[in-house]
Amino acid sequence: MNRRDLIRNIAAGTATIFVVPSVITSCEKESEDPDNNSKPGGNGLTIDLTDPKYSNLGSAGGSKVVNDIIIFNTGDAIIALSSICTHQGCKVSYNHGNSNLPCPCHGSIFSTNGAVLQGPAQTALQKHKVSREGDILTIG
Ligand code: FES
Known part of the structure; x- marks a missing residue:
């Protein structure tokens, strides 16, 4: 793995960390019954x-x-x-x-x-x- 691949992998991992919690949160909201x-x-x-x-x-x-x-x-x-x-x-x-x-x-x-x-x-x-x-x- 060269330096460019390492930076690309870190960037992809960071994006995953930020995206996954927001997806989980939105699923929870959709399943809630407001009443x-x-x-x-x-x-x-x-x-x-x-x-x-x-x-x-x-x-x-x-x-x-x-x-x-x-x-x-x-x-x-x-x-x-x-x-x-x-x-x-x-x-x-x-x-x-x-x-x-x-x-x-x-x-x-x-x-x-x-x-x-x-x-x-x-x-x-x-x-x-x-x-x-x-x-x-x-x-x-
Ligand atoms: S959702 Fe498939 S039969 Fe009702």
Whole structure:
């Protein structure tokens, strides 16, 4: 290794030292949920069904995504599941006509209880507890 190679290697190493921590920091920020009240152990997510933003949840087929949780009304119950596909993280939607939640990216389909009906996803969607008092929903 000559002097020029040595200087080049030192410069490359210095750049790595400065670049890697900033990449790690940015990944941490992206995975943070700015509103953590929907996370397990938090205070839960409260939804007022009289609020026009959520009014469609009061009738069969209505759905809404809040804090990466998809909340939907099957006609028999209001259910809350993670809206993040367990395959590669796309957002699922509620298909009331088929009573399932398809993922638009690679074709996975989940049941209204979150179970995988069709892959490539292998893992069920996380289910959140839903309780209702009058027009107030609490999503755990
Ligand atoms: S991300 Fe949903 S099927 Fe691939």
